[in-house]
Amino acid sequence: MKYEWLDEYCLSKKGAIKDFKEEWDATRYLVGGKMFAMKGGDKDNKAIITLKCDPIFSHSLREQYQHIVPGYYMNKEHWNSLYLDGDVPDDILKQMIDMSYDLVVEKLSKKMLKEITGGFV
Template sequence: MKYEWIDEYCLCKKGTVKDFKVEWDAIRYLIGGKMFAMQGGDKEKKAIITLKCDPLFGQSLREQYQHIVAGYYMNKEHWNSVYLDGDVPDDVLKQMIDMSYELILGKLSKKVIKDIMEENS
């Protein structure tokens, strides 16, 4: 796989928990019990990572990169999937992971956010 750093990068984010969803055959990265990234495959088993994005930013990325598509099996407006055999630059993918993490974190309660940010401080 081209993006060997994805697992470590997702797990370095405060409060991230990783699990494996058998029914989806996918690894999920969660914050406060909510998924911000999912790594699995499409119907042809091609490796993808699915991330939440600001809708306008996500649309712009899909227009710019052929290996970024509307979220596979997700809300097409808010989620994007990146083919991991593609040519999306590392910095763009990291920016997408960061945005997804921040968007999900921002939806959590103030108490949960506070607990996450104080964890291992």
């Protein structure tokens, strides 16, 4: 697999944890109990990561990279799936992970943010 750094990068985010959702056969990355990334497979079992994304940026990425598609089994406006055997540059995938994490964190309660940041909001 390309992107060997993927797991470590997702877990480097403040408060990030991962679990395995057996019924989805997918690894989820969560912050504050909310998912910001999911690594699994599509209907043909091709490896993908699905990330939350700003709708306008989402559309732009899909036009620019053939290996970025509307979120598999997710809201197609707010989520993208990226094929892990594709040719998307590392820095673009990192930017997508950062955006997904930030979009999820900004929707967390102040109480949850304090828990994640150790009291700093």
